[in-house]
Amino acid sequence: MKFSSYLAAAAAITGVKASPHPAPAQQEPLGAPSTPSQPIYSQTGAEDIIKNSPLLSFHRDLVEIESISGNEHDVGLFVAKFLEARNFTVVKQEVPPLKGHESPKTRYNIYAYPDSHSEPPAILLTSHIDTVPPFIPYSVHRPQSDESGSFDSENLVLAGRGTVDAKGSVAAQIFATLETLNEQPNAKLGLLFVVGEEVGGDGMKVFSDSEYNRDSAYHTLVFGEPTEAALVSGHKGMLGFEVFAHGSAAHSGYPWLGRSAVSAILPALSRVDQLGSIPTKEGGLPSSPKYGNTTLNVGVVRAGVATNVVPAEAYADVSVRLAAGTPDEAREIIKRAVEDASHDVDAEVVVDFGSHGESYEPQDLDVDVEGFDVTTVNYGTDVPNLSVRSGVKRYLYGPGSIFVAHGDHEALSVRQIKDAVGGFKKLIQAALDREEQGLAI
Numbered sequence: 001m002k003f004s005s006y007l008a009a010a011a012a013i014t015g016v017k018a019s020p021h022p023a024p025a026q027q028e029p030l031g032a033p034s035t036p037s038q039p040i041y042s043q044t045g046a047e048d049i050i051k052n053s054p055l056l057s058f059h060r061d062l063v064e065i066e067s068i069s070g071n072e073h074d075v076g077l078f079v080a081k082f083l084e085a086r087n088f089t090v091v092k093q094e095v096p097p098l099k100g101h102e103s104p105k106t107r108y109n110i111y112a113y114p115d116s117h118s119e120p121p122a123i124l125l126t127s128h129i130d131t132v133p134p135f136i137p138y139s140v141h142r143p144q145s146d147e148s149g150s151f152d153s154e155n156l157v158l159a160g161r162g163t164v165d166a167k168g169s170v171a172a173q174i175f176a177t178l179e180t181l182n183e184q185p186n187a188k189l190g191l192l193f194v195v196g197e198e199v200g201g202d203g204m205k206v207f208s209d210s211e212y213n214r215d216s217a218y219h220t221l222v223f224g225e226p227t228e229a230a231l232v233s234g235h236k237g238m239l240g241f242e243v244f245a246h247g248s249a250a251h252s253g254y255p256w257l258g259r260s261a262v263s264a265i266l267p268a269l270s271r272v273d274q275l276g277s278i279p280t281k282e283g284g285l286p287s288s289p290k291y292g293n294t295t296l297n298v299g300v301v302r303a304g305v306a307t308n309v310v311p312a313e314a315y316a317d318v319s320v321r322l323a324a325g326t327p328d329e330a331r332e333i334i335k336r337a338v339e340d341a342s343h344d345v346d347a348e349v350v351v352d353f354g355s356h357g358e359s360y361e362p363q364d365l366d367v368d369v370e371g372f373d374v375t376t377v378n379y380g381t382d383v384p385n386l387s388v389r390s391g392v393k394r395y396l397y398g399p400g401s402i403f404v405a406h407g408d409h410e411a412l413s414v415r416q417i418k419d420a421v422g423g424f425k426k427l428i429q430a431a432l433d434r435e436e437q438g439l440a441i
Helices: 004-011 024-031 043-051 054-064 073-084 167-183 202-208 261-274 327-341 414-436
Strands: 088-095 107-114 123-128 139-141 157-159 189-194 220-224 231-235 237-246 295-303 313-322 348-352 374-377 393-397 411-413
Touching (some): 043 054, 054 073, 054 157, 054 414, 073 088, 073 107, 107 202, 123 167, 123 202, 123 414, 167 220, 189 202, 220 414, 237 261, 261 295, 261 313, 261 327, 393 414
Parallel strands (some): 123 189, 123 220, 220 393, 231 374
Antiparallel strands (some): 107 189, 157 411, 231 393, 237 313, 237 348, 295 313
C-alpha cells in the first residue's frame, strides 16, 4: 500500500538531520510572544506556513484539542479518524474513567497498523495524548531572540499546552511512520497513543494487560517524550508516600494541654528531605554514577485549622526519584528514617505508601543507534508501564525540552518538530536493518 498522495506535500517539510541539543536558556523563551521592538513578521504568513504543511497543521489541530488527563475522548477520536483516512486499521481501546476526573465521554487508547498488513507490528512507536493542566491555546509567533530583519520560517515558534509534551512526538511519530510506509510498504510498523500518562499511566497499563500486548510480536519500541532530540539511556525510578501526624487539639494559649501534630511531623519531614544526600551507610537513599543522587520532593504539606488552635492533624505528600535500588528497598529506608526522627515526639507519626500505586526502579534504555546525542532524564515515562519480552529494544526520543513542557511557555520550533520526523525515521530504519540482518528477536 502506497501513501504517496498524502505524502507529496509532507516530503518538502521534513528533514533527516539530527536536531541540535538546545540548552535550557535557549529553550525557555520559546513560548513568550515577540516584543514590540522586534521586526514584525506577518501573522497571516505564519499561519499560511502552518496551513500548507501537513505535519504542522496536524500538530496544530492536535494541540487545539484540550486533552487534560481524564478528558482525552475528543483528541483520541481525532487521531483515530486521521489514521483511518490513511488506510490504517484502528483499535479504540476503552480505558476506565480517571478517578476524581470522571467524564461522560469515553477515553480511548489508539492502537493502529496499516490495513494491508496481515502480520502484527514488529516495531511500535508510542506516546501519550493527555496533557497536564491548564489548557493553553495554540499560537504561532517568531522567536523572542530574533531581532534581525530577515526571518527563517524554520524558527517559527509553536506554543500551547502539549506542543512539546507530548503532541510534538505524536505528530512526528505519525509522519515518520507514513513516510517510511510510503518508501517501504511492507515495514511492519504500529502506532500506540495512550491516555493518562501524566497521572500514573493508566492507559498504558490497560494496553499492557490486554491481548494486543500479550499477543504482540514487536522487537522494537520507540517511546516519544521531550528529550531535546537526544536518545535517552535511562531515567530514574519513582515512588511516593504520605506522612501523617496525629495529635490532639487545644487552645494555643495552653499548648501543653494538646499535642501538636505539626511539631511531631517536622522532624520526620526534615529527615526525609535530606535522605538523598545522606550516605547509604548512614541510612540515606542510594545514588548511582549514571543517575546521580536520589531526590525527594516534599510537595504538599497541610495542617491545622487556625493559629489559635494547637493542630491535631498534619499531612505531607512526598515524591521520590530513585537513582538506584528498588522501591521496596527505598520504602524500608524511608520507614526507618521516619521512625528514628519521630522517636521522641509527643504525637503519632506514620508513613503510608498505599495511596501511591505507581512505583518502579530506574529504567535503562537502548542507545545503540548512531547519530544522536545521549543523555539521561529525571522525569517519569510510560516505559515501565508496558511489559515486554526479554530482548525487546526500547528507545526514548522526541522533540522539545522538558524544561518548558509543563510551564506557561510550553513551545518548540518548526525546525525541532521537522527534525524529529527524521530522528524517528532513523530509529525505525535501524530496527528494520536489524530485522533484515536477522538480529531482531
